[in-house]
Amino acid sequence: MNQTERRLFLIKNLISEQKQYQNIRIPEDEAEQKRLLRALFNIRMPKPASDAFLAIQDAYLQEETKRKGITGFSNLQPITEGLYLWQGDITTLCCDAIVNAANSGLLGCFYPNHGCIDNAIHTFAGIQLRLACAQLMKRQGHEEETGQAKITPAFNLPCRYVIHTVGPIVRGHLTKRDKELLASCYRSCLELADQNNLKSIAFCCISTGEFHFPNDKAAQIAIQTVKDYKAQTRSEIEVIFNVFKETDDKIYRALLGAN
Secondary structure, eight states: OOHHHHHHHHHHHHHHTOGGGTTOOOOSSHHHHHHHHHHHHHHOOSOOOOHHHHHHHHHHHHHHHHHHOOEEGGGOOOSBTTEEEEESOGGGEESSEEEEEEOTTOSOOOSTTOOSHHHHHHHHHOHHHHHHHHHHHHHHOSOOOTTOEEEEEOTTSSSSEEEEEEOOOOOSSOOHHHHHHHHHHHHHHHHHHHHTTOSEEEEOOTTOGGGOOOHHHHHHHHHHHHHHHHHHHOOOOEEEEEEOSHHHHHHHHHHHTOO
């Protein structure tokens, strides 16, 4: 089965699960098919799927990621000892864990084809990730608190684990509490990584973008919190600061002295 056949199989199966979408016309254009498939992944509620569906989904997603190009952590060069800066798509990074900037429901982004990192991670990990998060939340019995972290397998992503953390949402003026909560996100993720004996972790720019934390202030907190944690705990974990936008790359390069 080639990628087109897999994609059409997945689309048809996902449509068949939802009565209200039975009359959706499947486009002939490949790019539009991919958009439709991602949208269907995004709106699917957490629930099990058949082994046949998962086998085809897994093969499809792994091939799509392979085609995008996988970057191995071992190929990166540190800026300073134990600290790295990498610009790219975090869903293509092969390391022990990547950090997801999650919402308090921890179930991923349900908005079809949204551009947030939560949407991308859940899309390319596969439907297993939303189900794993739902099971975590059911056991917990309440929404995830800001500044805390949870770990799950990464399923179809090239990394081994995803660490989910809920950053603060800045509403108007940036407060001292906002800064404390963002620092807590980084510490919680690092603690969880060390508890699970992980050797490398990649942080996205938590709380920037949709959560409106100023990019420069967020980067300052990220770097300082990581440095403080490593100094205080003597942790040897390798930390990658992952940026996607050129703006963030420039900010991190200046702060890390990488220019």
